Amino acid sequence: xxxxxxxxxxxxxxxxxxxxxxxxxxxxxxxxxxxxxxxxxxxxxxxxxxxxxxxxxxxxxxxxxxxxxxxxxxxxxxxxxxxxxxxxxxxxxxxxxxxxxxxxxxxxxxxxxxxxxxxxxxxxxxxxxxxxxxxxxxxxxxxxxxxxxxxxxxxxxxxxxxxxxxxxxxxxxxxxxxxxxxxxxxxxxxxxxxxxxxxxxxxxxxxxxxxxxxxxxxxxxxxxxxxxxxxxxxxxxxxxxxxxxxx
Amino acid sequence: xxxxxxxxxxxxxxxxxxxxxxxxxxxxxxxxxxxxxxxxxxxxxxxxxxxxxxxxxxxxxxxxxxxxxxxxxxxxxxxxxxxxxxxxxxxxxxxxxxxxxxxxxxxxxxxxxxxxxxxxxxxxxxxxxxxxxxxxxxxxxxxxxxxxxxxxxxxxxxxxxxxxxxxxxxxxxxxxxxxxxxxxxxxxxxxxxxxxxxxxxxxxxxxxxxxxxxxxxxxxxxxxxxxxxxxxxxxxxxxxxxxxxxxxxxxxxxxxxxxxxxxxxxxxxxxxxxxxxxxxxxxxxxxxxxxxxxxxxxxxxxxxxxxxxxxxxxxxxxxxxxxxxxxxxxxxxxxxxxxxxxxxxxxxxxxxxxxxxxxxxxxxxxxxxxxxxxxxxxxxxxxxxxxxxxxxxxxxxxxxxxxxxxxxxxxxxxxxxxxxxxxxxxxxxxxxxxxxxxxxxxxxxxxxx
Numbered sequence: 001x002x003x004x005x006x007x008x009x010x011x012x013x014x015x016x017x018x019x020x021x022x023x024x025x026x027x028x029x030x031x032x033x034x035x036x037x038x039x040x041x042x043x044x045x046x047x048x049x050x051x052x053x054x055x056x057x058x059x060x061x062x063x064x065x066x067x068x069x070x071x072x073x074x075x076x077x078x079x080x081x082x083x084x085x086x087x088x089x090x091x092x093x094x095x096x097x098x099x100x101x102x103x104x105x106x107x108x109x110x111x112x113x114x115x116x117x118x119x120x121x122x123x124x125x126x127x128x129x130x131x132x133x134x135x136x137x138x139x140x141x142x143x144x145x146x147x148x149x150x151x152x153x154x155x156x157x158x159x160x161x162x163x164x165x166x167x168x169x170x171x172x173x174x175x176x177x178x179x180x181x182x183x184x185x186x187x188x189x190x191x192x193x194x195x196x197x198x199x200x201x202x203x204x205x206x207x208x209x210x211x212x213x214x215x216x217x218x219x220x221x222x223x224x225x226x227x228x229x230x231x232x233x234x235x236x237x238x239x240x241x242x243x244x245x246x247x
Numbered sequence: 248x249x250x251x252x253x254x255x256x257x258x259x260x261x262x263x264x265x266x267x268x269x270x271x272x273x274x275x276x277x278x279x280x281x282x283x284x285x286x287x288x289x290x291x292x293x294x295x296x297x298x299x300x301x302x303x304x305x306x307x308x309x310x311x312x313x314x315x316x317x318x319x320x321x322x323x324x325x326x327x328x329x330x331x332x333x334x335x336x337x338x339x340x341x342x343x344x345x346x347x348x349x350x351x352x353x354x355x356x357x358x359x360x361x362x363x364x365x366x367x368x369x370x371x372x373x374x375x376x377x378x379x380x381x382x383x384x385x386x387x388x389x390x391x392x393x394x395x396x397x398x399x400x401x402x403x404x405x406x407x408x409x410x411x412x413x414x415x416x417x418x419x420x421x422x423x424x425x426x427x428x429x430x431x432x433x434x435x436x437x438x439x440x441x442x443x444x445x446x447x448x449x450x451x452x453x454x455x456x457x458x459x460x461x462x463x464x465x466x467x468x469x470x471x472x473x474x475x476x477x478x479x480x481x482x483x484x485x486x487x488x489x490x491x492x493x494x495x496x497x498x499x500x501x502x503x504x505x506x507x508x509x510x511x512x513x514x515x516x517x518x519x520x521x522x523x524x525x526x527x528x529x530x531x532x533x534x535x536x537x538x539x540x541x542x543x544x545x546x547x548x549x550x551x552x553x554x555x556x557x558x559x560x561x562x563x564x565x566x567x568x569x570x571x572x573x574x575x576x577x578x579x580x581x582x583x584x585x586x587x588x589x590x591x592x593x594x595x596x597x598x599x600x601x602x603x604x605x606x607x608x609x610x611x612x613x614x615x616x617x618x619x620x621x622x623x624x625x626x627x628x629x630x631x632x633x634x635x636x637x638x639x640x641x642x643x644x645x646x647x648x649x650x651x652x653x654x655x656x657x658x659x660x661x662x663x664x665x666x667x668x669x670x671x672x673x674x675x676x677x678x679x680x681x682x683x684x685x686x687x688x689x690x691x692x693x694x695x696x
Contacts, residue, residue, distance in 0.1 A: 017603060017606075018609060020608065021608030021634070025637050028636075028637045028639065063393060134602075136602070153602075196603070198605060198608055201608070201630070232632050232636055232642065232647070235629050236629030236630055236633050239649075
């Protein structure tokens with residue numbers, strides 16, 4: 001089987017709320033199936049990689065200061081990332097990574113930090129730093145072909161607007177904006193979300209959706225992924241669903 | 248006005264006591280509202296104030312510094328219960344002042360929450376500030392760490408008192424440059440111990456120079472981002488040490504500092520750092536070497552900080568881990584111990600824990616050595632189980648028991664050495680469960696580790 005190639009961008013700077021754990025989950029689920037998984041890292045001033053040679057590009061979330069640090073560097077990668085995305089590389093984006101792929105991020109002082117503009121949405125910071133969307137979140141998704149109620153943890157000030165194809169419906173929590181109906185952004189090769197946790201830890205179906213995409217990318221026959229024992233993960237999610245949805 | 252406020256405060260303290268309640272924080276909260284946030288200002292404190300802050304180790308270091316003075320025959324006031332916000336300190340002073348607000352003591356030794364250092368010490372004159380370290384700790388509750396450092400840095404810009412800083416933590420050492428005119432900045436260090444590494448292997452902060460943005464170079468890492476660092480571009484980190492721990496041997500455990508040999512009771516590298524901070528304060532205040540040795544050599548902790556239990560004939564050690572650094576340290580202590588052992592990890596997500604449990608993904612479980620079984624418990628028992636599983640640990644050796652009594656029974660079922668890690672709100676329930684096991688099945692509880 002082919003090697004799954006992943007580029008983890010700014011791993012040393014954007015790693016809030018266990019976001020790097022998503023790479024551990026993907027690595028673990030590949031390893032258990034005998035799929036080779038290679039995770040390369042890119043950070044500020046690294047040599048410009050061939051983005052399109054990767055099956056998946058991953059960007060996590062960071063504190064405001066770190067996000068400002070990387071935004072200029074990320075703009076330098078714009079063409080490469082755009083080309084990769086257009087040629088089918090999967091983009092997996094959390095929080096800051098999600099915001100930076102949109103048109104812009106308008107901070108609390110009204111200054112616009114330009115995004116890569118790959119997608120139409122944009123993000124506006126609330127007037128007060130204290131107005132943050134913080135807490136456990138449940139998102140009902142159907143993109144895997146079955147209904148998966150994703151459980152995660154959101155913590156963002158930015159209000160993301162103009163999303164036409166969200167990741168799922170909010171059953172508990174805030175989502176893209178304060179008390180909004182939808183969360184995240186989805187395309188067949190894009191998952192963008194505010195959900196930390198890390199988001200894949202309790203949602204193995206989402207991890208497998210991406211692994212399956214990567215494994216089957218560019219091949220004519222579809223390879224089914226070997227089933228893993230996800231009892232712990234599913235119980236973990238169920239405990240939270242019981243708690244959050246019974247309110 | 249002051250007098251009236253103090254009378255009101257004292258009445259609240261009195262009423263709470265009559266009701267059999269601890270007046271640790273509530274009187275301060277009431278006065279905070281009455282004074283519009285300046286609840287520490289009305290006291291007349293003529294003696295020196297020494298404050299201790301930082302993410303980990305505040306309580307230990309505050310208690311030890313208090314003992315330095317107490318054993319030297321001084322009258323001290325200390326916030327022992329860890330009420331370390333402005334309201335807690337106000338409540339403490341209310342209990343110790345006369346009707347005019349005068350506080351009678353030789354020294355005030357105050358554990359102070361990181362975010363409250365500027366708040367409290369803009370109202371009362373601080374003589375000495377000890378800063379231990381800055382780590383990620385419950386980010387969603389406290390705000391981001393950089394904001395926190397900026398707050399204390401802002402305070403240090405105009406502070407010209409004694410500043411005792413961990414010189415091996417770039418997040419802390421940077422405060423030494425906040426006020427270039429302050430000649431009273433003193434750095435403490437520790438030479439590498441047996442498990443120091445050349446490469447970092449735990450998630451951490453401060454990889455870049457805060458002054459010029461250059462990546463920091465390390466000669467060695469002790470744990471997390473603590474170690475001998477320097478910036479090759481601007482020279483940040485090249486500080487003259489005031490106190491250095493040397494010849495560290497945690498097997499015994501012993502270390503030397505300033506020519507004195509110490510034999511502490513606790514065998515962790517973070518205790519060495521804490522005690523080096525204590526030795527620095529002792530040197531600054533000319534405490535006799537007998538007293539300093541006595542304090543450092545006899546200091547132990549309870550309340551879930553390396554506490555010992557005998558579950559029948561099985562030896563268990565309980566340790567609090569409220570953040571990844573604390574947990575990584577405990578895992579190291581466990582690994583460094585010979586022989587096989589089993590781990591019980593109790594994880595809660597109550598409000599005081601910070602609600603979010605993703606910090607467990609910053610714990611490096613891949614270093615597990617000779618850990619034959621893991622039991623998990625607490626309100627987020629499954630989260631910690633999944634985390635340990637994904638680090639590559641054999642899932643068939645993980646037992647999830649959300650109920651604490653069942654978890655302790657499960658842990659004690661097999662022979663061998665046991666280790667227990669519990670996060671903030673899980674510590675007391677875990678202690679109680681361990682004690683209940685001992686009552687039921689026999690054993691022993693030794694509060695002094």
